[in-house]
Amino acid sequence: MIELRSLDENEMCAYLKEHGFPAFRGKQLFSWVHQKGIVEFAEMSNLGKELTAFLQANATVCSPKIVKEQINHNQDSAKLLLEFADGILVEIVIMLYERKNSRDRQTVCISTQAGCGMGCAFCATGLNGLERNLTAGEIVSQVLAADAWCEKHGYTGISNVVYMGMGEPLANLAAVLKSISLLNHEKGLKIGQRRITVSTCGLVPQINEMAEKKLAIGLAVSLHATNDELRNKIMPINQKYPIQGLIGAAQNYSAKTGRRVTYEYALFEGVNDSQKEALALAKLLKGQLAHVNLIKANLVKETGFLPAKPETLQKFAEAVAASGVEVTLRESRGSDIDAACGQLRRHFSREVQK
Ligand code: SF4
Structure with missing residues (x-):
């Protein structure tokens, strides 16, 4: 059996040709699978009986x-737990904006791996390690599932995609890049490269590899600490790729793509939320094509990390902004629906085990 959602248009045409069907059928098939989101061959009305x-x-x-599925009480985000054919569970979060007929956007945060091997100390996904990489088809299917969910619930379709769910996207780079080209395809969902953001905990060689592709996709770096001593402790990847090299790779990405890099900084009480750290963060990024997203961390009981207090968050933001670095406080959506990545899946797995 071949799984079609991982194939691009040329590969579908070649596959059908190889089996004695006209290559143009591959184009029709591609549009059924990637644009219309149809999975039953019997519903693909123009393929003919023999090909079906x-x-x-x-x-x-x-x-x-x-x-x-869970929708938070503000109705501004929904979290779906998806199960693939082999029983693997992954999470997606849909950030909902306006109701139909608005020009506003719906953003989906998708996963690239089941579990994660990066071991960040504050993260629910990392607690059980990596189960497996997802295929390009499995990554695209999450966006199509979110798009169908929006349609069913009266929202406009998905317009923005962020690769910030479970897993480290750059540890599964080939599948991630292929999924981006499938989502971007004019016979697919046609999601513009500028509306796609890939996040990383700091895999420097892969950031440089991505820079060479010169795509217009956004890069988000999860920084969360301003010195190597702390970052080594809370994000073990830092022992291999320390902060200065990471920022250098991100600058290289900006230079090659013209895109401003976003630095994600989640504040944890008593860990990385002091004024001294705010100034150190500003010093690290001053003068660069960079933007800081300060995140009020969600509580993940198992990790022992506590979210910073709202007033600390505000003061931290003011100190960074006063130093001339662009900063936003990211809306905290869905803290009542296990919105930190990996939480719904963990809680669901425990419910199932009970
Ligand atoms: S924060 Fe991201 S990279 Fe780190 S363990 Fe969690 S999923 Fe992996």
Whole structure:
């Protein structure tokens, strides 16, 4: 069996040609699978009986099941737990904006791995390590699932995608890059490169590799500390790629793509939320094409890290801004629905085990 959602248009055409069907059928198939989000071959009305029967016998289209969904009390975010064919569970978060007919956007935060091997000390996903990488088709399927969910609930379709869910995207770079080209495709969901952001905990060689592609996609670096001593402790990847090299790679990304890099900084009480650290952060980034997103961390009981107090967050933001570095306090959405990555999945797994 071949899984079709991981194939690009040329690969679909080549696959059908190889099996004796006209190559142009691959273009029709691509649009069913990637634009219309159809997974049943019998519903693909223009393929003809012979090809439909062939596909039913030889191919599948990745289509995760929604096994749990939660909408937060403000109704501004929804979290879906998706199950793939082999039982792997991944989470997505849909950040909801306006109701239909508005020009506003819907953003989905998607996962690139089941679990994660990076071991960040504050993160629920990292607690059980990496289960496996997701395929390009599985990554795209999350966006299609979110798009269908929005349609069903009266929202406009997905316009923005952030690769910030479970897993480290750059540890699964080939699948991530392929999924971006599938999402961006004019016979797919046509999501513009500028509306896609990839986040990393700091894999320097892969940041440089991505820079060489000169895509217009946004890069977000999860920094969370301003010195190597602390970052080594809370983000073990720093022992391999320390802060100065990481910032150098991010600057290289800006230079090659013209895109401003976003630095994510989640504030944890008593860990990285002092005024001294605010000034150190500003010093690190001053003069660069950079933007800081300060995040009020969600509470993940298992990690022992506590979110910083709102007044500390505000003061931290003011100190960074006063130093001339652009900063925003990111809206905290969905803290009542386990919105820190990996939490819904962990809680669901425990419920199932009970
Ligand atoms: S924060 Fe991201 S990179 Fe770090 S363990 Fe969690 S999922 Fe992995």
